[in-house]
Every structure is written in C-alpha cells, then in structure tokens.
Amino acid sequence: MAKKIILPLTDEASKDIKAGDDVLLTGIIYVARDAAHKRMIEALDQGKPLPFDIKGQTIYFMGPSPARPGQVIGSAGPTTSGRMDSYSPRLIVEGLKGMIGKGMRSVAVKEAMKQYKAVYFGAIGGTGALISKRIKKSEVIAYEELGTEAVRRLEVEDFPVTVINDIYGGDLYEEGKAKYRIG
Numbered sequence: 001m002a003k004k005i006i007l008p009l010t011d012e013a014s015k016d017i018k019a020g021d022d023v024l025l026t027g028i029i030y031v032a033r034d035a036a037h038k039r040m041i042e043a044l045d046q047g048k049p050l051p052f053d054i055k056g057q058t059i060y061f062m063g064p065s066p067a068r069p070g071q072v073i074g075s076a077g078p079t080t081s082g083r084m085d086s087y088s089p090r091l092i093v094e095g096l097k098g099m100i101g102k103g104m105r106s107v108a109v110k111e112a113m114k115q116y117k118a119v120y121f122g123a124i125g126g127t128g129a130l131i132s133k134r135i136k137k138s139e140v141i142a143y144e145e146l147g148t149e150a151v152r153r154l155e156v157e158d159f160p161v162t163v164i165n166d167i168y169g170g171d172l173y174e175e176g177k178a179k180y181r182i183g
Contacts, residue, residue: 002160008056009097011117017163019170023121024158029058029100031152033079036143037087040151044090051142051151054091058098060123063148064138073138073154077128078102081120085109092118100161104173114169121161122172134159 005013007027017023030052032040040050061081065074081101088099089112100121105113113120123131137155144150164172 004158007058007098007156009058009119010056011097014097014117014119014167017119017166018168019163019166019172019175021163023161023163025058025121025161026157026159027155029060029098029154029156029159030141031060031062031064031154032084033061033063033149034083035146035149036151037084037091039143039146041087041090044094050094052153055095056097057095058100058121059091059096060154061099061101062123064132064152065128065148067138071132073132073135075128076132076135077125078123081105088112092116105165110165110169110171113165114167117167119163119167120165122164123161131159 002022002024004024061079064076067074078101080103085106088109092112097118102125135154140150141153142151
C-alpha cells in the first residue's frame with residue numbers, strides 16, 4: 001500500500017518513509033533540469049534569490065513534451081538524475097527536501113541528503129504519458145527562454161514515486177544489488 005504525502009515535504013513525513021516505500025505525492029512540485037539548475041546555482045553564487053522559495057520543496061528532474069489540446073502537460077517522464085549531482089548538494093543545503101528522477105545519485109548527494117534530511121524519489125522512466133495524468137496544473141515560473149528546461153510549478157495529485165534514498169542513508173539500488181550478490 002502506497003503512503004500518501006501532502007507536499008511540501010516535512011521532516012516529520014520524511015521520518016516515516018524508507019528506501020523501497022511506494023509513495024503518492026499530492027501538492028506542489030517544481031520542475032528543473034540541467035540548464036535551470038546551473039542558473040539557480042549561479043543566482044545563489046551572486047547572492048540573488050531563487051525563482052521559488054526552495055525550503056521544504058521537491059524538484060522533479062523532467063522536461064515535458066508539448067501538451068496536446070485540452071491537456072495540462074505532455075509526456076512528463078523523469079530524466080537522469082546524475083546530471084544534477086553537481087548542483088543538488090548546494091540546493092539541499094539551501095533547504096531542498098525532495099528530488100524526483102531516475103538513476104543513482106552520487107556519494108556527495110547521498111551524504112547531503114543524510115545530513116540535511118532530504119529524500120530522493122524514483123519515478124519510472126517510460127511512463128511519462130501515464131505520469132502526466134497525475135499533473136493537474138502546470139505553469140512556467142522562470143527561465144522561459146530555456147523551453148522544456150524552464151522551471152515549472154506543477155500541482156500534482158497522487159503522483160506515484162518510490163523512495164530510492166531516505167534520510168537514514170537507505171539506498172534501494174544498493175539494497176537491490178546486495179540482495180542478488182553471489183558469494
């Protein structure tokens with residue numbers, strides 16, 4: 001049975017989920033990929049504000065396809081999270097509590113998640129059309145000139161994810177490999 005979490009992600013909610021848990025997220029998530037992450041880090045380095053208050057927020061690593069008429073958004077599948085690994089620790093320090101993507105994270109990201117109580121959720125690649133049905137509203141809020149890499153604010157309902165890395169250092173990928181290791 002999937003656990004339901006109302007966003008923004010709180011420390012209390014993060015304490016109750018572990019690597020391997022299925023979760024349904026409801027509330028606001030932000031979308032940002034490589035180019036937007038680079039701009040956000042540049043803004044922080046220059047002492048400028050981010051395009052949204054990052055404290056307690058969740059970022060989805062995704063670049064949507066164009067919406068068909070009558071739809072909120074096009075296909076909305078995850079992108080490879082490792083491309084954000086050089087940026088994520090800094091955003092976690094600034095208050096980011098959740099990330100959604102696909103693939104493993106670096107040691108530096110996992111250490112920052114443990115230290116600052118952040119969670120990494122996996123979304124299933126190849127299911128972008130199905131995931132998009134959980135998005136109720138989408139709006140570009142920053143860096144519009146980046147097109148599909150612009151920062152978006154999404155309103156989601158029962159958005160399906162799996163906890164990959166929890167606040168305790170649990171890692172679903174490592175647990176999976178260990179389970180099937182021979183010798």
